[in-house]
Amino acid sequence: MPQSTKTAIMVIGGAEDKVHGREILQTFFYRSGGSEARLAIIPSASREPTLVGDRYQGIFGEMGAKEIRVLDIRDRAQGSDSQFQDYIEECTGVFLTGGDQLRLCGLLSDTPLMERVRQRVHLGEITLAGTSAGAAVMGHHMIAGGGSGESPNKSLVDMAIGLGIIPEVIVDQHFLNRNRTARLMSAIAGHPDRLGIGIDEDTCAMFERDGWMQVLGKGTVTIIDPGEMFQTNHQDVDPTNPISLHNMRVHILCHGDRYHLHKRSMRFIDS
Known part of the structure; x- marks a missing residue:
């Protein structure tokens, strides 16, 4: 395990390994300072915040x-x-747990505490991690809910406003595990100025301050890039009708692969 203390934003697809190698959680620990880490666990998304908070604290x-x-x-x-x-002024790492992303945003968005967390993250002073619902809130536009297993269509996805930590992305989690590819594509069809990031369980998209995102964990990260999409019927069809998406680019990344958020280009582990 690299003993790096360089701060990052860690967007975790949920169900991260909490028992065995704990690779993703170990990385958060090291990126937050290791044995010098002062951590804030925010379990506000959960219906059982005491139970969830205690588990991560342990x-x-x-x-x-x-x-x-x-x-x-x-x-x-x-x-x-x-x-x-x-404590937010003193801490070196903040961890947002899973649960309900609408609940999390309802409690935290535009509060002095969350504004300060965002400032410190962008200054590179702390590492921020969010898992499941804590991952969904990372963009300015947020997937609040929806269905799966259908062709892309507008009724498949419910959108809301997230916490805006990485404003240019729309995140979906438990991604291939819950067959959410069409859901994320539907979200991007309505917001073609954003980049879709779909993260599998026990998998993390770790964003560095230099613009590179690195994949950690056992699954994949799916990138939905509409930058060269030249046609969609999104504006013209009823909510339940299929959406056409011409020339949308899709990347599937696995452990060690890197992708540059702004250049929209890839680098592999052996390059």
């Missing part, structure tokens, strides 16, 4: 983090809590 405690606090935010007013804000 995992990172076993790894040897210097300090771990669960910020159990259940009311928007707590996003202005001075003790929580003071």
Whole structure:
């Protein structure tokens, strides 16, 4: 395991290994400072925040983090809590757990705490990780829900506003495990200025400050790039009718593969 303490944004597809090698969680631990890490766990997306918060606290405690606090935010007013804000100033890593992404955004978006987290992430001062619902909220546009297993169509995806940590992407998680390819394509058809990122379970898209994204874990990351798409009937069809997408580019990346978010180009592990 590389002992890098360079900060990153870690977007995890859910169901990350919490028992065996814990590669993704170990990477978050190291990127947050290793034995000097001061971690904030935010379980607000979960219906059982105490249980979920305690589980991650135990995992990172076993790894040897210097300090771990669960910020159990259940009311928007707590996003202005001075003790929580003071800890966000001190911490080196923030972890957003899974659950319901609408609940997470409802509690955190536009709060002083979340604004400060975003600032510190963009300054490269802390590592931010989000799994499942915590991954879905990373873009400005967010997939709030929808179906699977159909052809792309507008009724397949429900959109909302996310936390805007990586504004130019739309993230979908549990991706191939829940057959969500058409859902993400439907979202991108409606927002062709964005880049679709579909992340499988126990897989992480790790975004570095230099614009490179690296894949970690056992599954794949699917990139849906509409940059050269020249035609779609998205504006003209009823919600349940299929969407046509001409010249949409799709990349499938696995462990070690890299992709540049701004150049929209790839680099492989042996290059």
